[in-house]
Amino acid sequence: MVSFRVVGQLSGVALTALCWSGIAAAQSAPAVGAPDQVAAAGAAPGDITVTAHKREQNLNDVGVTAAVVGGDALKQQNLTSLSDVATRIPSLSYAAAPNGTPVYTLRGVGFYETSIGAYPSVSIYTDEIPLSFPIMTSHSTFDLERLEVLKGPQGTLFGQNATGGAINYIVAKPTDTLQAGGSLTYGRFNQIQGEAYLSGPITDTLSARVAGRIETGDGWQISDSRPDDRNGKTRNYMGRLQIAFKPVDGLRLLLNVNGWKDKSETQAGQNIALQFQNENLGVPYGYPVGAFRNPAEIAAPFSPNNPRAADWSLGSSLYGPGKVPYADNDMYQVSLRADIDVGHLGTITSLSAYTRFNERQGNDSDGLPINALDVPLTLGTIKTFYQELRFANDPKNPFRIVLGANYEWDKVSQQMNIDYSASSAPIGFGTLFGLPLGVDAVNNDQTMRNYAFFGNVEYDVVPNLTLKGGLRYTDARDRANICQYDPQAPYNAGTLFEIFTSAYQGTALQPYVPGSCMALNVDAQSPANRAVDYLPYGAMGPYQQTLEEHNVSWKVGADYKLTPGTLIYFNVSKGYKAGSFPTVTATALSQYVPARQESVLAYEGGIKATLLHRALQFNLAGFYYDYRNKQLRTKLNDPTFGLLDVLRNIPKSSIKGFELELTARPARDLTFNAAYTYLDAKIDEFIGTNAGGDTGINFAGTDVPYTPRHQVAISANYNPEISSHLKLLAGATLNFRSSTIATLGGDVNPSTINATSTNCVYCIGDYALLDAQFGVEDADGRWRAFIWGKNITNTYYWTNVVSGYDTVSRFAGLPATYGVTVSYKFR
Numbered sequence: 057m058v059s060f061r062v063v064g065q066l067s068g069v070a071l072t073a074l075c076w077s078g079i080a081a082a083q084s085a086p087a088v089g090a091p092d093q094v095a096a097a098g099a100a101p102g103d104i105t106v107t108a109h110k111r112e113q114n115l116n117d118v119g120v121t122a123a124v125v126g127g128d129a130l131k132q133q134n135l136t137s138l139s140d141v142a143t144r145i146p147s148l149s150y151a152a153a154p155n156g157t158p159v160y161t162l163r164g165v166g167f168y169e170t171s172i173g174a175y176p177s178v179s180i181y182t183d184e185i186p187l188s189f190p191i192m193t194s195h196s197t198f199d200l201e202r203l204e205v206l207k208g209p210q211g212t213l214f215g216q217n218a219t220g221g222a223i224n225y226i227v228a229k230p231t232d233t234l235q236a237g238g239s240l241t242y243g244r245f246n247q248i249q250g251e252a253y254l255s256g257p258i259t260d261t262l263s264a265r266v267a268g269r270i271e272t273g274d275g276w277q278i279s280d281s282r283p284d285d286r287n288g289k290t291r292n293y294m295g296r297l298q299i300a301f302k303p304v305d306g307l308r309l310l311l312n313v314n315g316w317k318d319k320s321e322t323q324a325g326q327n328i329a330l331q332f333q334n335e336n337l338g339v340p341y342g343y344p345v346g347a348f349r350n351p352a353e354i355a356a357p358f359s360p361n362n363p364r365a366a367d368w369s370l371g372s373s374l375y376g377p378g379k380v381p382y383a384d385n386d387m388y389q390v391s392l393r394a395d396i397d398v399g400h401l402g403t404i405t406s407l408s409a410y411t412r413f414n415e416r417q418g419n420d421s422d423g424l425p426i427n428a429l430d431v432p433l434t435l436g437t438i439k440t441f442y443q444e445l446r447f448a449n450d451p452k453n454p455f456r457i458v459l460g461a462n463y464e465w466d467k468v469s470q471q472m473n474i475d476y477s478a479s480s481a482p483i484g485f486g487t488l489f490g491l492p493l494g495v496d497a498v499n500n501d502q503t504m505r506n507y508a509f510f511g512n513v514e515y516d517v518v519p520n521l522t523l524k525g526g527l528r529y530t531d532a533r534d535r536a537n538i539c540q541y542d543p544q545a546p547y548n549a550g551t552l553f554e555i556f557t558s559a560y561q562g563t564a565l566q567p568y569v570p571g572s573c574m575a576l577n578v579d580a581q582s583p584a585n586r587a588v589d590y591l592p593y594g595a596m597g598p599y600q601q602t603l604e605e606h607n608v609s610w611k612v613g614a615d616y617k618l619t620p621g622t623l624i625y626f627n628v629s630k631g632y633k634a635g636s637f638p639t640v641t642a643t644a645l646s647q648y649v650p651a652r653q654e655s656v657l658a659y660e661g662g663i664k665a666t667l668l669h670r671a672l673q674f675n676l677a678g679f680y681y682d683y684r685n686k687q688l689r690t691k692l693n694d695p696t697f698g699l700l701d702v703l704r705n706i707p708k709s710s711i712k713g714f715e716l717e718l719t720a721r722p723a724r725d726l727t728f729n730a731a732y733t734y735l736d737a738k739i740d741e742f743i744g745t746n747a748g749g750d751t752g753i754n755f756a757g758t759d760v761p762y763t764p765r766h767q768v769a770i771s772a773n774y775n776p777e778i779s780s781h782l783k784l785l786a787g788a789t790l791n792f793r794s795s796t797i798a799t800l801g802g803d804v805n806p807s808t809i810n811a812t813s814t815n816c817v818y819c820i821g822d823y824a825l826l827d828a829q830f831g832v833e834d835a836d837g838r839w840r841a842f843i844w845g846k847n848i849t850n851t852y853y854w855t856n857v858v859s860g861y862d863t864v865s866r867f868a869g870l871p872a873t874y875g876v877t878v879s880y881k882f883r
Contacts, residue, residue, distance in 0.1 A: 124204050132785070141205075181223070191415070213458065215506075228265065321383065330810040331862060350478060363852050374473055411440040412438065536650070540641055577594060626660070699745075798820055
């Protein structure tokens with residue numbers, strides 16, 4: 057474990073190394089058609105722009121807690137994804153899900169659900185256009201002005217599904233002068249990254265910007281069983297075209313067409329424990345406990361504590377030879393923003409967008425070279441339409457309002473094909489029933505419709521006191537059709553479920569019809585009862601349900617300017633996240649019952665002070681969250697099939713904490729940053745099943761998963777002139793996260809763990825990451841060349857722990873990476 061003493065020592069190293077300021081790189085945001093202005097890293101503290109109220113404001117004038125990362129900081133630190141950014145921002149955590157769906161938790165509020173059709177608790181936007189599902193956010197971190205992370209419920213202006221906060225990508229806009237630039241990076245694992253943009257006027261009223269990025273690299277994971285085999289190669293391609301049009305005064309249009317293609321290899325897990333299912337399955341038939349364990353699983357070695365160690369299958373019983381970890385995914389989005397000035401009254405803004413995502417990929421999550429639990433093929437599509445219309449009056453008015461409405465329509469389809477043919481299941485069920493189970497498939501089709509009306513008010517009672525309030529009404533509907541079926545002859549699983557149906561109904565056994573839905577109409581918690589009313593008791597069939605919900609989000613608060621450079625604020629807000637249907641394999645239709653909407657009632661107060669003639673910025677915020685009906689992917693212990701996934705609501709949780717941030721500029725070319733977040737996130741009320749299948753556990757008082765108690769980021773930047781034409785770039789960044797857990801009660805090993813290579817299977821250990829950059833740039837900023845390193849101490853850390861059928865695996869962070877980057881700007 058990493059102690060605070062070690063962190064202190066590393067902090068000294070980081071400060072001595074004069075590291076780059078990445079938590080709040082100061083810059084101003086240009087309007088559409090204005091020059092692409094990015095301030096130097098040494099800009100004075102306090103010059104940071106955010107759009108928390110859907111208008112550009114100086115962060116120090118707004119009573120919200122936010123972290124802002126500038127576009128130059130993203131490039132210099134080689135932060136190429138939101139998961140990279142999460143390592144730099146205390147209170148923002150990232151977990152790698154087995155199927156590649158990113159999971160973000162902000163101040164302890166997050167939703168760990170791996171299906172592509174699950175709304176998040178931390179919403180993500182590109183220029184206020186929602187990327188409604190986390191899987192869509194994979195490749196948006198390029199050609200940006202800045203990235204904003206707004207902390208706390210943002211429901212009044214950003215809608216439901218922002219109970220944890222909102223993340224907004226602000227992309228670089230078309231310019232009114234001809235500009236171009238590009239960068240080229242070469243790094244470890246033959247990593248090649250190329251990015252370029254071209255921007256400028258076409259006519260007096262029309263301008264455009266085109267940008268693209270390519271990422272390639274070799275595999276970085278090493279097979280435990282085949283030392284010469286590699287996994288994790290990178291093949292990503294991204295592009296964005298923007299056209300800004302000002303046909304007349306008072307009318308501004310911005311068309312954005314963007315997309316990406318991902319043909320990389322998905323990350324494989326690290327095998328760290330055995331947790332065999334149905335150990336007592338054969339006991340009633342005279343077999344001893346553990347009689348059906350697969351010797352191949354037992355013989356497979358545990359992965360060493362090495363970030364590169366992992367293992368994966370080179371084929372599946374479903375599809376034959378072919379490496380299981382792979383991806384062939386793509387997304388495109390078309391959006392149009394229209395701003396119409398209404399005289400001196402204000403501006404009407406329309407946001408329209410259509411987004412489509414396509415998924416075809418395989419995932420090996422068991423960390424084994426055999427199919428203990430693999431998903432060799434997942435097919436998915438997402439189609440989203442979004443429309444927002446709002447009015448905002450003159451931002452200089454002492455009484456400022458935003459009034460609007462939005463509509464969103466989403467259609468999500470996902471098909472998961474699961475291979476567990478090398479687990480204990482085919483041995484046990486083959487021995488007892490003559491039906492060796494090994495494959496399964498589930499389809500989840502959902503159609504969502506959401507509409508909302510919202511308003512926000514700010515009133516300057518006196519020049520230094522602003523009262524504010526917001527309200528949003530949301531109506532949400534989600535229609536789901538979920539079908540589990542047997543995808544492969546001789547349809548052993550389908551036949552077994554037909555046997556169960558015959559037993560439940562007392563009827564003659566029927567042959568399984570290929571493709572038919574086979575989950576049973578029984579309540580897994582109360583097997584004598586039906587799960588749904590539209591099917592006979594015990595019958596096989598699909599789960600069809602409509603979830604209709606509505607809510608009212610609100611916010612009230614006050615901002616008080618104690619001095620021109622000191623703001624004190626207090627906010628009370630309530631936000632909601634929509635309910636969700638799971639994509640899981642099930643024996644009973646009751647496993648598909650959705651989790652209902654969750655809510656967060658948040659109390660927050662803070663101070664922002666710009667001191668010493670703008671050489672020092674001090675921010676302090678404290679908060680308390682009353683978290684109701686938190687949605688959780690947890691376990692059901694089925695007497696026949698063992699541990700199965702379900703979605704549940706945790707009745708009550710609470711989160712309290714504080715955040716401290718300091719930005720200092722003791723000299724013109726020297727900037728230091730330090731940020732610390734303390735979180736105490738607890739379950740107050742919930743009885744359920746742990747990750748090992750132990751039932752009836754009272755989780756009251758246990759920690760909320762993915763919520764490190766202590767999070768620290770320390771950085772600095774030194775950028776002096778070394779000649780009349782050159783400036784030095786020198787820096788490093790230290791980030792520390794204390795330990796947390798990946799599942800409820802994860803700090804105690806379940807009783808079902810049979811063997812393990814670690815003392816705490818479901819713990820996520822503490823870690824500290826040290827990054828650095830060193831190079832030179834032209835005095836006028838036209839070109840730069842520098843070397844960089846990320847995780848340069850090669851720290852072994854992991855962001856998630858996942859249980860499979862018989863196995864438990866970790867998902868490790870990247871090892872040390874390093875490289876060189878050169879860039880040039882034409883103006």
